[in-house]
Amino acid sequence: MPGISNKGKLMPESPIRKLVPFAEAAKKRGVKVFHLNIGQPDIKTPEVAMEAIRNYSEKVVEYSHSAGNQKYRDKLATYYQKNNIDITASDIIITAGASEAILFAIQSIMDEGDEIIIPEPFYANYNGFATNAGVKVKPIFSHISNGFALPPIAEFEKAVTEKTKAIIVCNPNNPTGYLYSKEELEVLKQIALKYDLYLIADEVYREFVYDGEKHHSVMNLEGLDQHSILIDSVSKRYSACGFRIGCLISKNKQVMATAMKFAQARLSPPSFGQVAAEAALETPASYFTEVVDEYIQRRDVVVQSINKIEGAYCPNPKGAFYVVAKLPIKDSDHFCQWLLEDFAFENQTVMCAPASGFYSTKGYGKDEIRISYVLNTGDLRQSMKILEEALKVYPGRI
């Protein structure tokens, strides 16, 4: 029997999905499971997008341009301009979600054996994309005690080698919710320029910024045009994960021409998704006000509840819809599985993501979990109660 690839063997399993069989077993036993483990919001997709799909009238569902429909890219450029990000349609390649945009970025600028610096904890699938491309992740440790702020510049400089090609940050951050300040982005810019690295920013949570804070885009760092690459997606913005529409943006023409070759090889991004995403650009501002208000309430429930638990700690992040919380436990992988396998409170339990899967360094995040606050406040309150009760009886508590 022929074998599989080394790359395939090395590909990490999703830290979120490996607990799925335990959740399914719990449900079979009649236990209700609150899903705090995934970034699938319960928010409605804007009606204007759904209407466009219901009114779809083309007779032949054709390939679109490999870079995406011109009409969609033109309108999308306007969205960025409204957000003070000065780009045009020709700086955009539409992709199958941010996932494909990350893949195109990595493939266009890195070869097997090259290195990418990522502050950890980080979005677990960055590991997958790096493994896929044979690229080595050099993590920079960011600490829960200061809310996962950017590590000092010296840490980055220590990680740079001649193999380093890029730094990637997610801003606001998944899994920590951390929102990078203008000053932190300036630090990243300095490093990128000094060592001639690309700075890739995954800004899919741009709209999810709280407490009057402001989001700063990588595209607005002056003098960094040739080094900056923006990763984006409509998945979270419009609660439209199933559209599979994202994009890759850069003013570096060589990067874009190279990414286009990868884009042409896969022919085109999804046509229906592009139609819905184009229509979604007409989503009224009130939609976002309501959604942001809702997420602030949800975050507050989670952060306040956790901080009331003895021995637990949760920073109060300013963006996205995740928190990484520290719990008085030895092993979050075991704890999250135990919650599903051996625990129930009022015949209910919670599914969380062990934070270990968001660290590249082995052994980190063992006393941390990621919580996605994508449920309504009632369910979140109950979920936090369950977590509190669980920690009272969990045998692996420290």
Place this chain on the structure above:
Amino acid sequence: MPGISNKGKLMPESPIRKLVPFAEAAKKRGVKVFHLNIGQPDIKTPEVAMEAIRNYSEKVVEYSHSAGNQKYRDKLATYYQKNNIDITASDIIITAGASEAILFAIQSIMDEGDEIIIPEPFYANYNGFATNAGVKVKPIFSHISNGFALPPIAEFEKAVTEKTKAIIVCNPNNPTGYLYSKEELEVLKQIALKYDLYLIADEVYREFVYDGEKHHSVMNLEGLDQHSILIDSVSKRYSACGFRIGCLISKNKQVMATAMKFAQARLSPPSFGQVAAEAALETPASYFTEVVDEYIQRRDVVVQSINKIEGAYCPNPKGAFYVVAKLPIKDSDHFCQWLLEDFAFENQTVMCAPASGFYSTKGYGKDEIRISYVLNTGDLRQSMKILEEALKVYPGRI
């Protein structure tokens, strides 16, 4: 300024798209261009699929399962069973078109430096996917004089090295339209078993088989369960290229488990496309009868017209909707560009794909072009007339 990857530099440009600027310029001059260059059919997408999209009623467009919706996979398995291909839902991973399925297959079984054997001419994007994965293509020459039949087994054996991991065939073939016989598939099976290689079959044109011939699937080769991988797509079957829905199928559990890790890293295939593709499974049989009848007429127009041109030759393929024709020219790249730049007949011209882009071996296919017969018979007759007139005056004629 930071550079781009070697892989990115090596990525081939699409042989179909590189002439696009010349076609656009021709249109600007007021010349009508008949597009024989792409596999975008003009056939209507089945109404039953369009209706499903217009009736889409979910409130949140969520991620689907990474392997695709269970409901769609269940129904899709039934489609294969009806086609005498005995698989179940668990043997299927839904992908963003056949493109992603090919990528998953290559990544799951091959590492950088490995080799894949492909009879040439072959679908140009196989080159892109191989380059992307750092895999070397070992072409086996198939000849227009016998209609691009499978080369003798000895040719394959000469190409096998210890780095060889797989053979890929497209059946019916793009770009040649060649339909592999049961005997030819048995030859491939022998080689796969003897050298322990995967046999990947891209069967996206399964329905497009003419003159009473029968399609034979790789999945029906007895004793090859652990070696066979099927690539499929709804793009051509339902004239639904924009759905971006394909699939990867294998009974080899290790391959599927590995491919699932790549599938999870990109989260999920498009949700709207899956809904439309599921509904398309209810397409009445009459749709295919009509489409096949139409394509037979189109093929006959093209094949007969070309064979009437002095010095030209076109085999009469039994499947897909392409032919590779030999013309009395020195350089088809130059000829195809000249057609757009310097020629018009009755203020019209044709856009074809130079066959050189479908060969891996440099210098091959210089006197051949690929024609996609995706236009109605009237337009095809006129296109063939244009080609005939062009060859009368083309300065590079031999």
